[in-house]
Structures are given as structure tokens and as C-alpha cells.
Amino acid sequence: MYSETYSDADTAALYDLLNPWDGTRHRSDAFYNGLVMRADAVLDVGCGTGVMLHAARARGHAGRLVGLDPSTAMLDRARRRTDIEWVRGTAQDARWEREFDLATMASHAFQCLVGDDELRASLAAVRAALRDGGRFAFETRHPRARAWEEWNPSHARELVDGAGRAVRVWHEVVEVAGDVVTFTESVGRTDVGADVGADGGVLRVDRTRLRFLDVPALGDFLAEAGFTVEAQYGDWERGPVVAGSREIVTVARRV
Template identity: 70%
Template sequence: MLSDADAAALYDLLNPWEPDRHAGDAFHHALVMGADSVLDVGCGTGAMLHRAREAGHRGRLVGLDPNRAALDRARRRTDVEWVAGSAADAAWDRAFDLAVMTGHAFQCLVSDQEVRASLTAIRTALRDGGRFAFETRHPQARAWDRWNAAEPTEVVDASGRTLRVLHRVESVHGDVVTFTETTHGPDGGVLRTDRCRLRFLDVPPLDDFLASAGLTVEARYGDWHHGPVTAASQEIVTVARRS
């Protein structure tokens, strides 16, 4: 079996934070390095903020996440503040120049209530004119269809085992997709199965939520190279400002 701590370590192997190699990581890294104070909402294992410190960021960096095992891993670096809680639990008032949600973490906000409460808390945490940057997969690209067709991802863990990670979609109801992530050991046995629900918001309802929370869209992109949102876009990348 994989413990929660094992799963957190596996996440880092599957999702390395590499601004030099991945355009999405580079996009957020540039924003973080240009802000004096940053709140990373859904920070996970803290890789983005770790990298920012290593790159010379001297301001305030705070990571917020409800996953205790991920935060334990993040706390290997002590020159960043780590706080347990969800986006809606953010209790700061005008404390940050920038808030970010990376890795499509925004899609974990499934209900209308979760989205509204989270956006309201994030806006409150921003200073006047502060910005919130995040991305969500564009529903028109139907990413979940590719998850079912994809071959398992193989990775070698710290103990030298070759693990295979497989995703399978269970259901699609409206704009909410439920799927499982199953990790298999070298012998093919199941080590862990996690179930997740993601919401795929299109641009109009997304902008309605932002406006209701007092956030104004400053920039909107359909890819990580600042291209516009088109009929072929797979991403909706948003930079919103506290208004």
C-alpha cells in the first residue's frame, strides 16, 4: 500500500516543477518572482514556492493546502510559511500582491458554494489591485476522453520500485467529471486508488463567478504562450485583479 506520505512523494515524481522545461510552470514562476508577497492556494508539496526561494525571491511566500501529508513534505523548506486549509479558509485581509492556483487546482472547487467562498476569500487576501492567476482546462477540449485512452504512466520511486499510474473516468455529469487514479506496484497489484471530482467551467460562467467575487479579468489566454482563447484552446488561463 501507499501511505499519504508516499502519495505526496509520488506526486512530486509525476509532476516535477520545472520552469525551464514547462511553459505553464514558467508562466506562474515569472508572476511569482515579480510579486513582493505571494499566496499559493492549493500549494501541495510546495514545489513552486521552493523554486521561488531557490531563485532568489526575498519577499513573503505562503502556501495553503488542506492535504497534511503534502504540507509535511512542503515544510522541508522552513523559509516559507505553510498553512493547513482550503481556499475558502484563507483568512488574510489585504496581505498579498499575488495569489496563484496552479496544476488546475481551481477545478477541485466543484460546487457553486465552494467556488464563491473560495474566490471571495482569495479576493479578501489580496491588496487593492492585487492579482489572482490560475488555469482551468477548457471543457471544449474534453481532456477526460484522453484520460481513458492514455497508457499508464511509469515512474521509479525512492525505493527503486517501478510504479504504474492509471486514470479512469467514472462519470461525467454536466461540467463535473469524476475519475480515479490507481497506482500499481511492480507485480501489478493495486497499491492505492484515489477518487477525484473536477469541474470544467467554460468562460462565461467562470467570469460570472469572478465578477460576483469582485475580481476583474485583466488577461485571458488560451495557452501558456499568451495566445488568445480560440475554438481549439485546451486551457483557460486567467489573471484577475482585485477591483
């Protein structure tokens, strides 16, 4: 039976099904796994359900691991491991001072920093949390790849969620304004016909805004915040950023 609504807890559980962390299958996960395992103290900003830090601990990471996220439902799932510190808050809420060797924002979480003031405050807080020479690793979608053009109902995914419900998940772009894309993510039932947008089948709709910074703009924000770009890649195999790159993978160092 379907409930009338799809709760925050349901959505957090669905996120794990849609985005399983597996360094043997996903090069992006392997990239972050390597960085995390080589760092003594790690702050994962926008940690979500904590799967990256869970994987690090399971692989034998013996140092300090801290996950920061604004979502209570996501952190409730993260707290299934009690040997990691979990903190509720946004990037700009971070109040640590020189405590970490590495900070991360995986799974395109950096793109959730939409406004200039929010972005500057977040970068300042992340830099403050890092020890001298500490590194900040994150990725953003390259704006030239126009990833949002694939965010439409024709790319819907169907699966059985953690409660045994057959659901369909799809995205629809609402607006593209400069370098900010607004879109919705909908969860719907699969037993109401082929039209994924049928009102009777929609269980939940969430609205999100993401910022697509190009390389020069990103570099300006990092330099202003007191970072230098140590490495920048256009893919997870560490290839250069070129016109056809879909990602901008950045490793910046506190200076």
C-alpha cells in the same frame, strides 16, 4: 518489496516525480515563475508539495511566500523549506485581509472547487487576502478540449518511486455530469502482468471530482466575487482563447 498499502506520504512523493516543477522545460511553470518573482507577497492556494514556492525562494525571492493546502502529507514535503509559511486549509478557509500582491492556484487546482457555494466562498476568501489591485492567477482545462477522454489505462505512466518501487499510475473516468468529471487515479505494481487493472496489483485508488467551467461561466463567478479579468489566454504562450484551446489561463485583478 512492496508494502500492502500506498500511504499518503508515498502519494505525495510520487506527485513530485510525476509533476516536476521546471520553468526551463515547462511553459506553465515559467508563466507562474514570472508572476511570482515580480510580486512582493504571494499566497499559493492549493500549494501541494510547495514546489513553486521552493523554486521562487531558490531563485532569490526575498519577500513573503505562503502556501495553503488541505493535505498534511503534501505540506510535510513542502516544509522541507522552513523559510516559507505553510498553512493547512482549503481556499475558503483563508482568513488573510489585504496581505498579498498575488494569489495563485497552479496545476489546475482551481478545478477542485466543484460546488457553487464552495467556489463563491473560495473566491471571496482569495479576494479578501489580496491588497487593492492585487492579482489572482490560475488555469483551468478548457471543457471543449475534453481532456478527460484521455484519462484511461491506455495512457498509464510507469516509473520508479522514491522508495525504489516500480509502479504504474493510471486514470479512469467514473462519471461526467454536466461540467463535473469524477475519475479515479490508481497506483499499481508493474510485476503482475500487462493488465493495469488487475486487482492483485493495485496499491491505492483515489477518487477526485473536477469542474470544467467555460469562459462565460468563469467570468460570471469572478465578476460576482469582485474581480475583473485582466488577461485570459488559451495557452502558455499567451495566445488567445479559441475553440481549440486546451487551457483557460486567467489573471484576474481585485477591484
